Amino acid sequence: MRVLLHVCCGPCTIYPLTVLREEGASVTGHFLNPNIHPFKEFQRRLSTLEDYAAESKLPLIIEKKYGLTDFVRRVAFYEQQRCSICYRMRLEKTASLARENGFDAFTTTLLYSKYQGHSQIIALCEQLAQQYNVLFYYKDFREGWQYGIDISKEREMYRQPYCGCVYSEQERYDKSLRKG
Numbered sequence: 001m002r003v004l005l006h007v008c009c010g011p012c013t014i015y016p017l018t019v020l021r022e023e024g025a026s027v028t029g030h031f032l033n034p035n036i037h038p039f040k041e042f043q044r045r046l047s048t049l050e051d052y053a054a055e056s057k058l059p060l061i062i063e064k065k066y067g068l069t070d071f072v073r074r075v076a077f078y079e080q081q082r083c084s085i086c087y088r089m090r091l092e093k094t095a096s097l098a099r100e101n102g103f104d105a106f107t108t109t110l111l112y113s114k115y116q117g118h119s120q121i122i123a124l125c126e127q128l129a130q131q132y133n134v135l136f137y138y139k140d141f142r143e144g145w146q147y148g149i150d151i152s153k154e155r156e157m158y159r160q161p162y163c164g165c166v167y168s169e170q171e172r173y174d175k176s177l178r179k180g
Contacts, residue, residue: 001024001025001137002025002026002102002103002104003026003105003107004028004061004098004106004107005017005020005028005029005030005106005108006029006032006090006091006094006109006110007029007030007060007108007109008110009033009048009109009160010045010048010049010051010053010157010158011048011148011157011158011159012110012112012113013029013049013053013058013109014147014152015144015145015151016107016111017056018147019139020139025137027058028058028059028060029058029059030061030063030097030106031049031061032063032067032094033063033067034068034086034089035068035086035090037068039066041160044158044160045158045160046062050062051157052155061097067089070089071086071089074089083116083120087117087120087121087124088124090108090110091106091125091128092128095125095128095129095132095136096132099132099133099134104134104135105134105136105137106129106134106136106137107125107137107138111138111141111142112141112145113142114142114145115163122138125138
């Protein structure tokens with residue numbers, strides 16, 4: 001099975017790639033992350049991913065255009081729905097590319113993170129699978145959370161401290177926004 005794996009960064013790619021390959025899939029990564037702020041963070045995450053992909057022989061389709069302007073335009077005045085908007089921006093393009101390029105299925109490293117809206121991502125991917133007539137490969141990659149962390153630390157990979165968007169960066173560092 002040929003799978004197009006939406007990837008957000010190198011460390012989050014480790015476990016999903018391992019599982020997919022163990023299950024016999026031929027995997028290509030798709031880097032599309034217009035939410036990442038600031039630009040240097042975008043570059044650092046992409047560079048870390050490219051290094052990991054080269055070492056692990058993971059072919060990549062990379063959207064190198066820094067898409068922050070489009071992301072901000074879409075979420076402005078809809079900050080409470082920003083994650084939904086962001087998921088759609090990234091995963092719709094991945095599903096479309098999977099269909100256009102003859103992949104059997106698509107999935108995402110967002111399903112690896114404990115901090116993402118897991119059920120929301122599943123529902124969106126199922127909808128996109130129908131819309132683009134391509135299989136959504138679901139796996140709860142969160143079970144490998146610690147494995148991915150351990151391997152990324154072993155490899156001395158850059159590990160980002162927040163999701164990527166300017167809002168999540170503020171939530172990470174602004175103590176007044178922390179949940180009780």
